[in-house]
Amino acid sequence: MTDRTATDVTVLGLGAMGSALARALVGAGHRTVVWNRTASRAEPLVALGAEAAPDPAAAVAGADVVIVSLVDGEAATAVLTAAGPALAGTTVVELTSLTPREAEAIGELVEGAGAAYVSGSVMVTPPMIGTDGAALLLGGDRAAYDRAADVLRVLAPDLHFVGDAATAALLDMGMLDVFFGAATSFVHGAVLASxxxxxxxxxxxxxxxxxxxxxxxxxxxxxxxxxxxxxxxxxxxxxxxxxxxxxxxxxxxxxxxxxxxxxxxxxxxxxxxxxxxxxxxxxxxxxxxx
Ligand SMILES: NC(=O)c1ccc[n+]([C@@H]2O[C@H](COP(=O)([O-])OP(=O)(O)OC[C@H]3O[C@@H](n4cnc5c(N)ncnc54)[C@H](OP(=O)(O)O)[C@@H]3O)[C@@H](O)[C@H]2O)c1
Missing domain, CATH: 1.10.1040.10 (N-(1-d-carboxylethyl)-l-norvaline Dehydrogenase; domain 2)
Structure with a gap:
């Protein structure tokens, strides 16, 4: 049963990652409102206890923390623009993978709507969300991060706050650079050996x-x-x-x-x-x- 004293959280985007994030939040007893462009993807989460909202503005209204997990910066900008003034007073935690420039631009959009902004990346795959090995890389408004930290620890016990939002995005780019380079080399080596x-x-x-x-x-x-x-x-x-x-x-x-x-x-x-x-x-x- 949902604990009404817990932080109210909204998740925008229910792809593989957003669904895993929302599942962990529902499991931890947070009132969790979800929205996804393709509405049917909310159904399994509603079955677990989440509430589905009809549009981004309705989804974020009254939330303490709004978590965004969309395919890219363009989609995140469109969805947060649609949420508009309803974001006021919330803390937006943007977990879509963004370039540093996008992270800054989305920060201006969010803060312009009267919300606090934290931005970063999920450093693990969806099945690892909520497990001991899960890590988030974050930057932005430090006070807002401190307020959201308990919610974020539900998703990943290992939180790394590294500075401003652009710095967090830049570090993510460096880490992805290493991952894709190593993974491609590994496949190349395996194919060559084969x-x-x-x-x-x-x-x-x-x-x-x-x-x-x-x-x-x-x-x-x-x-x-x-x-x-x-x-x-x-x-x-x-x-x-x-x-x-x-x-x-x-x-x-x-x-x-x-x-x-x-x-x-x-x-x-x-x-x-x-x-x-x-x-x-x-x-x-x-x-x-x-
Ligand atoms: N999956 C992973 O292993 C993993 C790991 C670390 C980080 N991440 C990051 O997590 C983020 C989400 O990844 P994912 O795996 O959940 O991707 P995904 O399964 O492909 O889901 C993409 C999500 O974006 C939505 N979307 C796409 N275009 C949109 C638009 N124009 N307007 C509104 N919504 C739109 C999709 O909605 P529809 O359902 O309507 O298509 C869906 O909710 C990405 O930034 C990714 O880099 C993923």
Whole structure:
């Protein structure tokens, strides 16, 4: 049964993520109002105890916390514009993945309507919402975040408040950059190995050890980037570029698109041509900065 003393929460957007967020809130006893463009997606949540609203303005009216989880910034802007003055007095927690520029623009829209603004990202998949491993990355109005923190902990016990909304979005971009790069490399490696009969099920045992090595190397790289010093005594760019050149060559020989390793090869070659062959991997940062 709903606890009427708990914070009233609205969830705008009931895709895979929004539905998981709303389910966790209902489960924790919050009065939870939901709205989705395709109304039928609210039905399973209403069956659990949520209330469905007919439009965004009706959904947010009187809420303490409004959580937004939509496909992109364009949809979030349209839905929050439709909610309009009904947002006044609420705290909007925008959990749609946004660019820093979008995060700032949506902040202006929300604060212009008289609401407080917190913006960030969900760092886990929908089934992990409400579990111990769930994490949110957040920025924006610190006082509003503090007021909403108990509600947010229902979704994810691990909360990281990192500064303003644009900073939270920028950190999200950096993290997604790492995730997609690693995931694409893993698939590329598995596909390349499969040309020699190595089954995809066999590959993780080998590929995962490289991911672990990358984690250990990341910490060293972070120190080197901070110090702007890239010692290459144990593994120089001149040595390592041969490794990536071999990946490109083998990909071409085996009929696998070499675009991904080619990007890395181009960066390493560029650093060597600029006279940094004796230095370490972090020196490629110079070639990334425009
Ligand atoms: N799924 C994940 O693993 C995951 C993990 C971390 C972060 N996220 C982030 O969570 C957010 C939501 O992801 P999701 O997985 O829930 O996506 P999804 O399942 O594709 O759901 C998209 C949602 O956006 C709504 N929508 C799309 N266009 C709209 C428009 N023009 N106006 C109003 N509503 C619109 C959809 O409504 P309809 O039902 O009417 O189409 C639906 O509610 C994204 O920013 C995503 O990056 C997702």
């Amino acid at each position: 040309t020699g009969g190595i089954e995809p099920t066999e590959f993780p045992a080998h590929g995962e050890s490289m991911l672990q090595l990358a984690v250990a190397t990341a910490r060293e790289l972070a120190e080197e980037l901070t110090a702007e010093s890239y010692p290459g005594d144990e593994n120089s760019l001149a040595m390592m570029r041969r490794g990536i050149d071999h990946v490109v060559e083998t990909s071409e020989e085996r009929g696998i698109d070499p675009s991904l390793p080619l990007v890395t090869a181009r960066l390493m070659r560029g650093a060597v041509e600029q006279g940094y062959g004796h230095e370490g991997y972090g020196r490629i940062a110079d070639l990334l900065r425009r």
